Each structure stands twice: as C-alpha cells, then as structure tokens.
Amino acid sequence: MSSRGPSLSFRDVTSHLGVMVALSALMGLLVAGLVIPFAGALGVGAKSLSKTVKDLPEELSAAPLAQRTRVLDASGRTIATFYDQNRVNVPLSDVAPIMQKAIVAIEDYRFYQHGAIDLKGTLRAFLTNQANDGITQGGSSITQQMVKMTLVNEATTKEERKAATDDTYQRKIKELRYAIGAEQKYSKDWILERYLNIAYFGDGTYGIQSASRHYFSKDASKLTLREAALLAGLVKNPVGYDPTSSPEKALDRRNTVLRRMAELNIVDKELADKVEATPLGLKVSPTRNGCLGSKAAFFCDYVRRYLLQDPSLGKTVSDRQQLLNSGGLTIRTTVDLRFQRAADRSTSRHVKATDSAIGALAMVEPGTGNVKAISQSRPMGRAKKKGETFLNYVVNSKYGDSAGFQPGSTFKLFVLASALEQGLPPSTAFNSPRNMRIPQNEYETCNGPYPNTAPWNVSNSTTNGRKDMYTGMRESVNTYFAQLEKKTGLCKPYALAKAMGVDLTHPASERVPSFTLGAADVSPLEMAEAYATVAARGVHCEARPVTRILNSEGRIFKDYPKQCDQVLETNTADTINDILRGVMTGRGFGAGLALDKPSAGKTGTTTSNKAVWFDGYTPTLATASMIAGANSQGQPISLNGQTVGGSYIVSAHGSTTAGPMWADAMRDVQDLLPDIDFVSPDSSMFRLIDMKVPNVEGMRVNDAIAELESSGFVVRVRGSRNGRVVAMSPRGGSSIASGSTVTIYASGGRGGNNTATLSTPNPGGTTPPGNGNGNGNGNGNGNGNGNGNGNGPGN
The missing domain is CATH 3.40.710.10 (DD-peptidase/beta-lactamase superfamily)
Incomplete structure (x- = not known):
C-alpha cells in the first residue's frame, strides 16, 4: 500500500479552486463593493450578488x-x-478577566487583532468544509457569531428564524456585511460584551451572568479558571456539552479549552494540567420560570x-x-x-x-x-x-x-356599619325570635321598596330574645340583623361593602334582603x-x-x-x-x-x-x-x-x-x-334621629303595633290586644327620637292590665315568641301563648 495520502480527483481540485475564487470574490465584494465574474462560483449571478450586497443594511439594529x-x-x-430567555445582562467589567480570555481563546483567539473577518480562519473553514462535502467548521469570528445570534434573537417568525440559521453562502454574506458595520460602529469590547450576554450556555440559561449563577451559584465577576473554561466550552454546542446532562462530554470540552489556553500562553501549562485533573465543580442553582x-x-x-x-x-x-x-x-x-x-x-x-x-x-x-x-x-x-x-x-x-x-354572617359587618353611619346607636334593640317571616317588599332598595312581596323566612341558629348591636353581633343573631337591615335599607350596606373592597357586580342577585346573611359570592x-x-x-x-x-x-x-x-x-x-x-x-x-x-x-x-x-x-x-x-x-x-x-x-x-x-x-x-x-x-x-309618631288611634292593636314598629319605635301595649287603640303616648304627630318607646292604650277584651313590650320591627303584625312569663290574668308559658286572658308574650 502506498504511503502517500489519498489523491484528489479533478472534481476535488476544481471545487477547491472554486471556493478560493469565491472567497476572493466575497472579500472583494464586501470590502470594495465590486462584482467580479467569478461570483458565479458562489452559485448566484453577478447582478444578483451585487444587488444582494448593496441592498443589505450596513448596521445591525442590536436591539x-x-x-x-x-x-x-x-x-x-x-x-x-x-x-422567555433566562438572561441577566452585565457590562464587560462585571465579567471575570479569565472568562473573557477563555472565550476568546477557544472561539476567536485573534479577535483583538483582525477586523470583522478573520481571513485565515474563514479560508481554513471553507476549505475543510468543501473537502468534507458539508459544514464541519465554523471559522466565524466572534463578531460574526454575535451577528448571527442577534439575527436569531430578533427573528419573530419561523421564516425569519430559518433565514438566520440556513447553511447558505447568501446568509454568510449577510452576516459578513453586518459584521463589517458592527466593527466600524462599535468597539471590540462592546462586541465581546454583547456576545457574552447573548450567547446560549445550555440548560435554559442565556448570557454569562445567568450561566454563572446557574452552574456555579456565583456572579460572573467571580469565576475561576476551572469554571470559566467550562462555560467557554459550552457555546459551541450548549446542548451536547451541557454539564447537567452530559458531564463527561462537558469535562472533555472544558479540558480542550484549558489546553488551548495553555497553547496560547494565556495560562501556564502546569496550571492548566492541574485544573484539568479536577472535577467540574458544579454548584447548580435551579432557576424556575414562573x-x-x-x-x-x-x-x-x-x-x-x-x-x-x-x-x-x-x-x-x-x-x-x-x-x-x-x-x-x-x-x-x-x-x-x-x-x-x-x-x-x-x-x-x-x-x-x-x-x-x-x-x-x-x-x-x-x-x-x-x-x-x-x-x-x-x-x-x-x-x-x-x-x-x-x-x-x-x-x-x-x-x-x-x-x-x-x-355567611361575615356580611353582617356592612349592615352594622351602615346602621351606625346612619346614626343608630349601638343600643338599638329588637326582640329577635327564633323565626321570622318578613315580606321582602318591606325592605327599601335604592329606588323604592324591594319588588318582591314573597316572605323571607329567616331563622336563628344561635340565641333568641332581645338583642342590641353588641349582643346581636356577638351571638350572630340572624333575626336581629334582618330587622336592623329594615332600618338601613339595602342600598347603603351594599354600597358600603363595595367601598370597603368587596367586588359586587350583580345587584339583582346580591342587593336582596338576605344580603346581611351573605347572599353574594x-x-x-x-x-x-x-x-x-x-x-x-x-x-x-x-x-x-x-x-x-x-x-x-x-x-x-x-x-x-x-x-x-x-x-x-x-x-x-x-x-x-x-x-x-x-x-x-x-x-x-x-x-x-x-x-x-x-x-x-x-x-x-x-x-x-x-x-x-x-x-x-x-x-x-x-x-x-x-x-x-x-x-x-x-x-x-x-x-x-x-x-x-x-x-x-x-x-x-x-x-x-x-x-x-x-x-x-x-x-x-x-x-x-x-x-x-x-x-x-x-x-x-x-345622634338619635327624630321621627314623627304615626297617629294610630282607632286602629286595631296589632295593626297599630305594625305601623309604629315599621316607623322605628318600640311599642308598649296597655290593655287587650283584641281591642282598638283609644289613646297613645306620646300623641300621634309629635316628633321623638327613633327607637323610643310609644305606649298605646287599648279598649275591650279581657286582658285587663296585660302589658307587653315588643321590639321593632315585627313584620306583618304577627306576634313573635318571647322568652319570659306572661303577666296577664292567664298564665303565660314563655312562648307567647298565655292561657286565659294573657295573649301577649312575656318579657
């Protein structure tokens, strides 16, 4: 077998010459803006290429x-x-110098010596790629890589992303034109800073600061040689060299970076060898999105x-x-x-x-x-x-x-607050029986009586009897607040609840008599x-x-x-x-x-x-x-x-x-x-609100009680409930404080001196059960049904 290497075919030689001519043409186009006949070697016509080059913007937007x-x-x-991208931008001054040196060493060691294009590196890559019938080497400068990353980053559609990553010479020409513009407009340090901030470092991290915090739980300014070499090696293939999923490949790549830094005399070979023998040294801090x-x-x-x-x-x-x-x-x-x-x-x-x-x-x-x-x-x-x-x-x-x-009853707060705001004192008291049936149209809304006449059946699950604001709230007495809400109306408690932060938006189903018991959601x-x-x-x-x-x-x-x-x-x-x-x-x-x-x-x-x-x-x-x-x-x-x-x-x-x-x-x-x-x-x-006392003389006792209670007065009856009102004190038409007691004197019946104190209001004129003993001529049994002549509830 011959010791000579494999011979090149005529096609190979032609191809290599074509690439060299094309590269020369490309350099001439980009530097001088001229078109030469050999442009056909790039696979495009001279006129098309000329138009493409001239139409390209010279400045990268760098958003x-x-x-x-x-x-x-x-x-x-x-x-x-x-x-969307786990990135924290940092100025170059906040990136450890060893990190800057590591990335330059492995990606573009002549970065600070050449312009936008590293002719030597680009020619080498073109020749290698042609010899292998494909793309195997990049050869792009850091500036060109920064341009490509920027175009990918700013792509908003599938077509734009494809155009920014296609392996075509047209895309390469576009990048080179942008790279020249970037080198003319920005400093080398600005370009390196953007490169380090835009690069993807694997495992969901973008930019050197996020990568440093993610893999080593420290800022980029504090990176060591070992850590910098690992991160610098990730940029070429951040998925393949991801140290969290492929630690062995990541270690090999890190050591490649260390050897390259030693070759370029950035670090001593002895130090590089020493670091090469160490593990990855990861201290991963998971970064959750959301x-x-x-x-x-x-x-x-x-x-x-x-x-x-x-x-x-x-x-x-x-x-x-x-x-x-x-x-x-x-x-x-x-x-x-x-x-x-x-x-x-x-x-x-x-x-x-x-x-x-x-x-x-x-x-x-x-x-x-x-x-x-x-x-x-x-x-x-x-x-x-x-x-x-x-x-x-x-x-x-x-x-x-x-x-x-x-x-539930936590809404009683708003009726209580409204009552106090309207001037009712905490001593406002009602007899609060276990059960009440209250016609709903006895409640005032913002525009008159509530439009439903059906009774509201309200019951207590706690205690019953005479309650004021203190005991009614402390014992959460439903019938007390049903009566207090008649005093306040529905409009003001509802508005107050909204003003205090409750998001009420459906008044038809919320501003109802049962509002005080928590009708809203x-x-x-x-x-x-x-x-x-x-x-x-x-x-x-x-x-x-x-x-x-x-x-x-x-x-x-x-x-x-x-x-x-x-x-x-x-x-x-x-x-x-x-x-x-x-x-x-x-x-x-x-x-x-x-x-x-x-x-x-x-x-x-x-x-x-x-x-x-x-x-x-x-x-x-x-x-x-x-x-x-x-x-x-x-x-x-x-x-x-x-x-x-x-x-x-x-x-x-x-x-x-x-x-x-x-x-x-x-x-x-x-x-x-x-x-x-x-x-x-x-x-x-x-302050107690002065109210005019209705004249109830001549009315049946129960009707008189209902009339007075609906006006906000406590009613005391002297005489039989089966009779009619013959006198009242104070007299009808006079003005007294709301919640005051009005005594009515009744005629007829066998009740004699039967006296009962009722609290307000008592809807429908019905007599609620009491909790004491009747003191009429009959024997009251504590539930409002006294035997003999005592028909009223006890005290």
Whole structure:
C-alpha cells in the first residue's frame, strides 16, 4: 500500500479552486463593493450578488436583549422569575478577566487583532468544509457569531428564524456585511460584551451572568479558571456539552479549552494540567420560570395576573406578557415570607390537599392594603399528585379562578356599619325570635321598596330574645340583623361593602334582603380587605401585591402607591371594633380564638354548611379564614359529614372549623405585630334621629303595633290586644327620637292590665315568641301563648 495520502480527483481540485475564487470574490465584494465574474462560483449571478450586497443594511439594529424578570418579596429576596430567555445582562467589567480570555481563546483567539473577518480562519473553514462535502467548521469570528445570534434573537417568525440559521453562502454574506458595520460602529469590547450576554450556555440559561449563577451559584465577576473554561466550552454546542446532562462530554470540552489556553500562553501549562485533573465543580442553582415551585406560589400567580391587568404596562395583554417575560424588570411585592409560611402551615394542617374541601387564608395590612400572604390547602401543581391545582381560590375572579364563596354572617359587618353611619346607636334593640317571616317588599332598595312581596323566612341558629348591636353581633343573631337591615335599607350596606373592597357586580342577585346573611359570592382576599378597613379606623386601602417595578437598569419603571380613602367615620369604625372585640371575649363565639394581642372578629356559616368563615383582625393585620366544601373539580358541597384535616365534621361552623385555622396562623405571627390597641369609641357622638309618631288611634292593636314598629319605635301595649287603640303616648304627630318607646292604650277584651313590650320591627303584625312569663290574668308559658286572658308574650 502506498504511503502517500489519498489523491484528489479533478472534481476535488476544481471545487477547491472554486471556493478560493469565491472567497476572493466575497472579500472583494464586501470590502470594495465590486462584482467580479467569478461570483458565479458562489452559485448566484453577478447582478444578483451585487444587488444582494448593496441592498443589505450596513448596521445591525442590536436591539436590547431579552432579560428575565425577578419577583421579590418585601425584604428583597427573589421568590420567582419570569422569562422567555433566562438572561441577566452585565457590562464587560462585571465579567471575570479569565472568562473573557477563555472565550476568546477557544472561539476567536485573534479577535483583538483582525477586523470583522478573520481571513485565515474563514479560508481554513471553507476549505475543510468543501473537502468534507458539508459544514464541519465554523471559522466565524466572534463578531460574526454575535451577528448571527442577534439575527436569531430578533427573528419573530419561523421564516425569519430559518433565514438566520440556513447553511447558505447568501446568509454568510449577510452576516459578513453586518459584521463589517458592527466593527466600524462599535468597539471590540462592546462586541465581546454583547456576545457574552447573548450567547446560549445550555440548560435554559442565556448570557454569562445567568450561566454563572446557574452552574456555579456565583456572579460572573467571580469565576475561576476551572469554571470559566467550562462555560467557554459550552457555546459551541450548549446542548451536547451541557454539564447537567452530559458531564463527561462537558469535562472533555472544558479540558480542550484549558489546553488551548495553555497553547496560547494565556495560562501556564502546569496550571492548566492541574485544573484539568479536577472535577467540574458544579454548584447548580435551579432557576424556575414562573410561579410553580415558588415559596409563595399563589401569591406569585396573583402578582402576575395583577400586572397583566395593568394597561400602563402595555396596550394589550400580549404586550404586557412580553414585557414581564423579557423586560428584565424587578418587581417588588408586599408578601412577607414569615407570614406566608405561617399561613401555609395553618392551611395544610387544617385542610389536607386531598380533602373534599378547600382551606384558604388571606392576610392584609390595614392602612396600606399590603397583601402579606395568601395561602390555600391545594398546592400549585399539574395534579400529578392528587390535590394539586393551578386554580387560585383565594383572590377574586379578576385575578383568580374561583367565582367566590358565600360569606355567611361575615356580611353582617356592612349592615352594622351602615346602621351606625346612619346614626343608630349601638343600643338599638329588637326582640329577635327564633323565626321570622318578613315580606321582602318591606325592605327599601335604592329606588323604592324591594319588588318582591314573597316572605323571607329567616331563622336563628344561635340565641333568641332581645338583642342590641353588641349582643346581636356577638351571638350572630340572624333575626336581629334582618330587622336592623329594615332600618338601613339595602342600598347603603351594599354600597358600603363595595367601598370597603368587596367586588359586587350583580345587584339583582346580591342587593336582596338576605344580603346581611351573605347572599353574594366573595373571596377571602376581599373579606380581609373589608375587615382591614375597620381595623384602620374606617380607612379603606385597595389590596395591593406590588409596590414598585424597576427597569433592567435598576431605575424606577412604575410605582404602585397605596390607594386609600376614608369610607367610614372614625368613630363608626371604633364602635365596630369595640363590638367585634366582644366576639373574642366572654360568651362570644370567638372567645377560644383570642390572641395575646387585642383582636376582633366575626364568624360566618352558609346555608347547608357549604362554607364557613372567620374574619378576624388586630389593629395591624386582618386575616380572612375560609373552609369550603368542594369536590375534586372545585364544585361546592356541604362540609357536614366530611373528614377535613383528619377530623370528622358533624356540623361545620365558623368558630369551630374556620376559626382554629385563623387562630393558628395569627398566633404564629402575633409576635411580629406591633403592640397597638384599638381606640375606644365615643358613645356621645351617636345622634338619635327624630321621627314623627304615626297617629294610630282607632286602629286595631296589632295593626297599630305594625305601623309604629315599621316607623322605628318600640311599642308598649296597655290593655287587650283584641281591642282598638283609644289613646297613645306620646300623641300621634309629635316628633321623638327613633327607637323610643310609644305606649298605646287599648279598649275591650279581657286582658285587663296585660302589658307587653315588643321590639321593632315585627313584620306583618304577627306576634313573635318571647322568652319570659306572661303577666296577664292567664298564665303565660314563655312562648307567647298565655292561657286565659294573657295573649301577649312575656318579657
């Protein structure tokens, strides 16, 4: 066998000559802008080539590179990142010198000596590729590579991406023209800086800073020789040399870089050999894209949706999405991870992810609206594990995925607040029987009586009897609030609920007589915002998860200042706080939930026990706790008969089911709260409203009672209820304070001196059951049915 190498065929020789001629032509075209006859060797006509070269723009647009957005907690720690390309731009001065030397050594060692084109390298690559009948060597300078990466990065369509990566001489000519323009316009350091920031380093990382943080958990300014050599080797084939998936190939490639640096006398060969014997030294920091896996996953989801709804971040949702994913923003949020951990511990402890129930907590700071935490029992995930979900149940439908949950008696807050705002004193009292049937048209709406005459059947599940605002709220007496709502009307409590942060949008189904018992659907975040209003002495602040956005250069892009308004008189809020403190003490249903700090709260239980609530607060933190029965699809079911958090529920209640979840979360963070007490109310500030007394003389007693009670008076009857009114005190037509007592004197019947005190109102003129003993001539039995001549209820 001959020792000579393989001979070249005539075709091979011709091909090599053609390439050399073509290369010469190319150089001449790009440098002098001339066309020579040998252009045909490039596979295009001379005129076509000339036109192509002349039509190419000389300057690369070099648009800003897409960068990842960071989401920070209230203390400045990263809780999530959003990106299309995981990149953090850095100036060349923030890249370790050894990293700069390593990338130049392996990719373009003559970078600082040649112009846009390395003629030697390009010729070598062309000859090698022709000899192997394909593309095997690049030979492109760092400038040319930067141009190609820029064109790929800025491609927005499939066709543009294909044109930017095609292995054609036309594409090469385009890159060379751009490269010449770049070298003329920018410095070598600028080109190297952009190259290092735009390059893909594998495993989802773009740019040297993100790569350094990802693979070695350090900034690019602190890279060592070993680390720099590994990263420099990745650029040629970031997938094939990925150290997280192909560590052996990555090690070989790193050592190739080290040997090349030694050949070029960038490092001593002895040092290169020593480093070559070391392992990769990875310290990988996973970088998650999006909210999944965040320490505050559903809060992060809330932040993202909140910003996507902000028109100042872009004309369309798509524009806003692009800004969040590529703008390199820094989003400062309100979440406090100490509060978030407390909320997460409590929801997971009280409601398991796989239970037929959803537990949710929302924490809001009074006076700022800052959302400190939101948590739910079903963690974020793709349901690979039973109980995982991407549906956010804690916030309203504008930013979440739930239509809401009925809040039960927690809505009594708005009727109470409205009554106080309208001047009714906390001493306003009604006899509150176990059951009442109230014609719905006795309730005033914004435009007159409610248009339904059917009776509203309302019942108590707690206590009965004469109640005022303190006892009615403390014991959550439904019939008391049904009567108080007749005083306030439906319009003002509804408007007040909206002003305090509840997203009410369907008045036809929400502004109804049963509004006070929670006829609307709401989220825990809305209720935390509403109760934060009274904690802040009547100042409502819109819930906000974001305080500021910085741009990629660290300058303020947009501020999100607190949005607050005084929606309740200060003394009204102080009075509500005083009333709701009673829920946490003595016989209050929340007495077992009390904190070491001053606290107040309200329970809520819905029809069929499908949801239970406890909305409680201190002067500096309001938290809404909700547990709702829900099947695997999130559809509501009763909590009764369910096993929730490992405990079987016979009958769910706000105080015993949702309350402990609230208390555990609040007790975890109470030491972080300032020692501030509620302000005591000034009872003298409540004015009594003067009302004209209707003239009921000559009317039947029961009709007279109904007339007077509907006008807001307490009625005392002297005489028989079977007779007619012969006199009254004060007289009809006189003006006295609302809630005052009017005595009517009746004739006829056998009642003698039977006297009964009834509270207002008593719809329909029916006599509610009492809870004492009748004192007529018959024997009252405590249920309003006295024997003999005593027909009235006892006291």
